[in-house]
Amino acid sequence: MKKIRKVVAGGVCLLTVLSGVAGTSAAATTGPVLSWRDCGDGLLCGSLAVPSDWARPGQDPITLGLAKLPATIPAGKRGVLLMDLGGPQAQISAFRQPALQQRFAELRQWFDLVIFDPRGFEASSGISCPLPAPSEADYVFAEQAAFDAYAEQNARFGRECARTPLAGELDSWQVAHDLEAMRKALGERRLNYFGNSYGTVYAQAYADLFPGGVGRMYLDSVMDHTNPSLRNWLGQRARANERSLHRFAGWCAAEPSCALHGRDVLTVWDELIERATQQPIPGGGTTVSAKQIIARADVSAERRWPAFGTALAEAHAGDATKFATKPSFPPDPSVMRIAICADFPYPGDYRAVRAVETSLRTVAPRLGWRQAWIWAMNCARLPGNGTFPPHRRDFGGFPPVLVVGGEYDDNTPPEWGRHLAAQLPGARYLAANGDHAVYVDGNACARAHVHRYLTAGQLPPKNTVCA
Structure with a gap:
């Protein structure tokens, strides 16, 4: 395993925002210049050669794939906006969809929108893993033997x-250097950046390592990479997951169509889990255990609450058929977990994971504690785990950035965004009554604030909440 990279001491800053026109008075721009070709679906494509390992620039180069959606009003163009919508995963193929392009039609009035596939994915020099990444829908492992068998399968996948x-070489330290190379190749004196979800991890690393290149940055649904305490960081996500269960209970109390309307939903949940712990509930020609119900409980998305209410009511009545089918998920791009676990390491020992679960049960006793096993499913015993782990930064003395989070987001909970924003003097955190990916999800209030910020540097008033 590669030695963990050390944070450079001194001179660290984050997310500079210019008060005037983006692209003035910044670091010199040198390096190769991108050339673009039409690659269909309204995109112009280009490529850029960078070192495979920025710690050893003499190593064989790799290729980064980029694509551009040109500004629709060239006369008023304010430069380039580099974007990453998260994953981590390929971006260019997603942006071939007209529906996704339409989400950014307003931003295209003012910017050339440039997207890129992070190293390891699709149009960038990719990794083809001989074995598929393992997955387990019932990821709450009740026995050590089952966990150990899964973890060894994950280790074999990683070794291959x-x-x-x-x-x-897929951690955000490497990608931050790729971003700096892209900034130079794009001819931009400052990097103006739109980061959503995992794209915010790259932003944090870039601003830490290349403060002189930072322009305006919009960070949506922050994945906090500045908290080195695993239990504190994961506890925030566990609490958010628990809040989703409570929000579902509140919806049932107010919504007559809910199958549990008029009943205490949390009591129903507690009774079902206790009963299934003593003896699995029959249904669908099999039986369903308490840990299977917990792993299969889908409470994050409001649109699925009616179905979940029905499943819960029937299981409490003795028929767990709607929990009996193991969910099937499309396989994640194999490279995804390699990149995630390089930035967010996780223990691979069963007892260590159980200790994390025990800790999370103190803050999220009904459901959120399952987060301990979600992360284990991805990272358990994966080689390269933790090459660039979360760490504290010493930020200060720089103009504010705009951070936005959905108050109902249990994927990247609002606590993560607030924690990052609190470290940035003058940063503005904008709360939105929504879920993950506030801008892409179409929150009109938040989008208007984002447009004013990216085009004119104008931040929303303090304590603004977007309905």
Whole structure:
């Protein structure tokens, strides 16, 4: 395993915002210039050669794939806005969809929108892993033997991937250097950046390492990479997951169509889990355990609350058929977990994971504690785990950035965004009554604030909440 990279001491800053026109008075721009070609679906595509390992620039280069949606009003163009919508995963193929392009039609009035596939994914030099990444829908492992078998499968997957030299070079430290190379190749004196979800991890690393290149940055649904306490960081996500269960209970109390309307939903949940712990509930020609119900409980998305209410009511009545089918998920891009676990390491020992679960049960006793196992499913015993882990930054003395979070988001909980914003003097945190990916999800209030910020540097008033 590669030695963990150390944070450079001194001179660290984050997310500079210019008060005037973006692209003035910044670091010199040198390096290759991108050339663009039409690659269909309204996109112009280009490529950029960078080192496979920025810690050893003499190593064989790799190629980064980029694509551009040109500004629709060139006369009023304010430069380039580099974007990453998260994952981590390929971006260019997603942006071939007209529906996604339409979400950014307003921003295209003012900016060339440039997207890129992070190293390891699709149009960038990719990694082809010989074995598929393992997954387990019932990821709450009740027995050590089952966990150990899964973790060893995950380790074998990682060892085979590691035969590709790039496999150990996918953390956000490397991607931050890629961003700096892109800034230079785009001819931009400052990097104006739109980061959503995992794209915010790259933003944090870039601003930490290249403060002189930072322009305006909009960070939506922050994945906090500045909290080195695993239990504190994961506890915030566990509490958010628990809040989703409570919000579902509140919806049932107010919504006559809910199958549990008029009943105490949390009591129903507690009774069902206790009963299933003593003896699995029959249904669908099999039986369903308490940990299977917990793993299969889908409470995050409001649109699925009616179905979940029905499933819960029937299971409490003795028929767990609607919980009996193991969910099937499309396989994640194999490279995804390699990149995530390089930035967010996680223990691979069963007892250590159980200790995390015990800690999370103190803050999220009904449901949120399952987060301990979600992360284990991805990272358990994966080679390259933790090459660039979360760490505190010493930010200060820089103009504000705009951070937005959905108050109902249990994927990247609002606590993460607030924690990052609190470290940035003058930063503005904008709360939205919504879920994950506030801008892309179409919150009109938040979008208007984002447009004013990116085009004119204008931040929303303090304590603004977007309905």
